[in-house]
Amino acid sequence: MRGMRKWKRWAVFLLLFVVLAVGGSRTAQAEMLDMTKYNNDLITVSKVPHGKAGNKISIKMTVHNIHEKRDQELKEIWLANAEEFDDLMTENFGESDDADESDDSDAIRWYSKSFPFETDSNSFKPKAINVKAGTSKTVSLSYKLRRDLPAGYYQAFFFIGQKGKDKTAVGVNIWVSAYDGSSTEEDDNTKLDYDFSIGDNQQTPYAGYNQVMDFGVNLTNTGLKKVYDVRVDMQLDADITKFPFDINEGNYNRKMGDMESGQMVTVPYSMMVREDVKSGFFPIHYLVTYREEEGGEFSEPVDKVFYVRVKGKDDDELSADAGEQDRTKARIIVDSFETIPAEIYAGQPFELRVRMKNASSDVAASNIMFTFASEEVENTPIFTSESGSTSVVVNNMAPGATADLSMVFKAAPTAEQKSYRMTIQEQYDSPEFKNAKEEVKIALPVKQEPRLNTSTIDVMPDAIEVGSETNVMFGINNTGKVILYNVMARFEADSIQPADAYVGNIKPGETGNVDTMLTAIAPTTDDGKVKIIISYEDENGVVSETEKEMLLNVSEAFSDDGMDGMDGMDNGMDADADAAQAGGAGRIAPMLVIAALVGAGVGVVVWKRKKKKIAGEKALEDELEEELDNELGEPEMTTADVSEDETKDVEKEQNDHLKRKKK
Structure with missing residues (x-):
């Protein structure tokens, strides 16, 4: 009986444990709150943003300016901080975040009041949206989630308006999955599934008034996933203070096709700069739309900004005492250059051919003198001109024009193997700037001829029979100024078995030793010369070879076969x-x-x-x-x-x- 009672107690305990476990699991995920009545028709969210604790989450929403007056513009959006978050949660959803029983007695529901983000001072800076009255715009905001968040729904609150002035609070639900320790790299915490960057690896386009600006805008898929049917739409504006180009087309929408993760495309444009434009930098807005799945619905547009620079008539009206920074001068650059021969060796002459270009779009240059100045080592120039002169004169160069310069130099015999600078000094006149001085630099790689010799080749013995071995020893001396990499000695002859001996790298002035055994496989039928092929590599892995010779006589092995006739x-x-x-x-x-x-x-x-x-x-x-x-x-x-x-x-x-x- 006692055993039966003990078993029953354990059964009741286990049943109670299961019930508590099931009830506890039902409280593990917070419920999603109804935010629609709270957003005052200012924002809509097509789908709940998803993220993993410890990683970044992208929150995409469409902002609607429902005002009717044109001057009522929604200028900025920014994240509510933790204190503001608590006030908004208390104001709209009550004081407690404890579990509450619903009508269904089998379910326990609750919502979390935890502020879900890891933030710093930059997290609360406003982002410009500039949504005009009666229009809408899609914005995307990214924040890092706290790593300690349990899985469930959380809330994010934002203010829309202008910081320090009028503002309206809005909120969205977000879904957070628990941290599983799978993200070990910082990049994993910063990349989103769908994201773009604009203007990577390019300079700001520049043109003057009444000129055509031909430029491309680099668009990169920085998200983790492939996107389909990407479209880029330049946003136009009739206000000359906001948009510097003449509007000649009905729209400037460009279809760029599908883009893999990490792929970059260039969106081409050709725009005429307005005649009455003012000089300065202008932000141009581009709306990027795409499909997440092939044949799916288009995403909400993502707003990206790219800057262009224009020159207006106001730059032409210079005062007499204008400083150097206020006056315009030509910009002469190196368009291309080559040497003949292509590789420059120390102590050898070569011809340097340089093509200079006036990169200015509207400023000419005249009375141009180009002077070549070599880099010096211990007050000695590496490159010296065979004619003695290092200057070339060009009468004029129109905007966009080129001029070819040619001069013969000789590299110093003692120059180390590396690249040396050649500076091209420029002195020229422009309409607004006399005796302008600039300089550009190019790099010329100089190589040293590899040199080596060998010590006496010892062959012991120098006469052997077929099947026997001999020992070969000698040294390889690096007599040049560059390292010989992966030095090997290869032995070849009809009388021996081919053999290789690896020596390794030999620094300038040092010696590598060869010590190997050769096996005879056939009698010598010629003068007994064995070919020694010494190979080595340069710093680029290019293999060179040189040949040496040694003497080795091989004879037939002695045999008693001739005495067999005496057996009888x-x-x-x-x-x-x-x-x-x-x-x-x-x-x-x-x-x-x-x-x-x-x-x-x-x-x-x-x-x-x-x-x-x-x-x-x-x-x-x-x-x-x-x-x-x-x-x-x-x-x-x-x-x-x-x-x-x-x-x-x-x-x-x-x-x-x-x-x-x-x-």
Whole structure:
């Protein structure tokens, strides 16, 4: 019974835990509040902005100016700070953020009063929107979410109007998912799914009154996702103080197509600057629209601003005492340059060709003198003119005109391998500016010829047999002024197996050593020269080679194969040779004598066999004796390296033969 009661207690405890867990999970996500009645028809939001705790969130809304009077313009929008946020939440949604039970007893609902953003002083600066009466404009604002926010709906409040004057508060719901630790880079916290930048990597376009300004506006997709059917619409204005161009087209909408994340496109324009325009910088507004999905609905327009600079007639009316900054002068730049040859080597002459251009659109230059001034090292110029003169005169250059300059220089032999400056000093006249002085610079890279030599090449041994190895050693000396990178020595010949030896990098004045083994694979058929190819790289990885030679003779390996023909006689000689070796008598006798005696013995044996076969036939015996004479002849014999018994047998056979011959 006690065990049963104990089990029941545990069951009740577990059931209570599950109920509490389920109830707690239902309070984990705050409810979205109804903000429509609170926004006074000033803003609309097409969809709830989503973001992750710890990351940035983009809040996009359309601002509507419902006023009827033209002078009632909505100029700015800015974020409410934490204190203002608390006041607005209390004013509109009550004091408490505790959980409240709804009519559904199974659900517990609540809303959060937490200020959701990480902010600094810049977070509350107003953003200009300039929405005129009766019009609307889409704006996008980005803020970083607090990392400690639980998942759920939160609220963001803004003021619309003009800071320090009249303002109206509006609010939007935002959805925040909990921080999961997946974002480790700062860039992950700053990039949005859909965003653009304008004017990247370009200078402000410039033109004078009554001139055509041909310019492009660089538009970059800085969002994380691809966008489709991008359109850019330049915003026109009849007010000459706000828009400096003549309006000749019905609209200036440009279709740029699809854009991948990170892609940049240039939006082209050609505009005539108004005649009565005032000099200055003008902000030009562009509305960018796109589709988030192919074939989907267009997004709300994103307003981007790009500046242009124009010159008006007011700049032409200069006073007599106008300063240098108030007077206009030509701007002469280097349009292009080249050298012949293309690579400049220390100690070698080269021709420098420079094309200068008057980059001014409406200011001419005259009486122009160009002077080339070389960079100096220890008070010595790197480039010296072979003619002695370093100046060139050009009579005049109209706006946009070019002039080609040419001069021959020589680079100092001791110059280190690197780029050196050549300054082109300019002195010229313009209509409003006499004796204007400017200078431009170009960089000329100078290279040093790589140089090397080798020490004595040691080959030990210098004559080997096939299958044997020899050791090769020598040093590679860097006698130039540049580092030799990845130095290698390669050995090639028909008589050896190809081999490589890696040396590494060799600094100027230092030596790299080669120590390697070569294996012979075939006898030498030529003069025995082995080719040594030394290769190295420069700082750009370009490979160069130089060749050296060494001598190595390879011969056939020694073999006992030539003695195989003696195998038939080995059996008859083994016993006699052993006996002679045991007696010590034949150690200094030549082997040739033994071979002769053995041949004689073989002849005697043959003769005996023939004699038995022709016994009783005298005529045939004489014939055989004559044949035997031809075989034996009169050999000189010695008993060296022959046993005593064998010698006696041979002598007896010879004596018997001589007796028969006398008979």
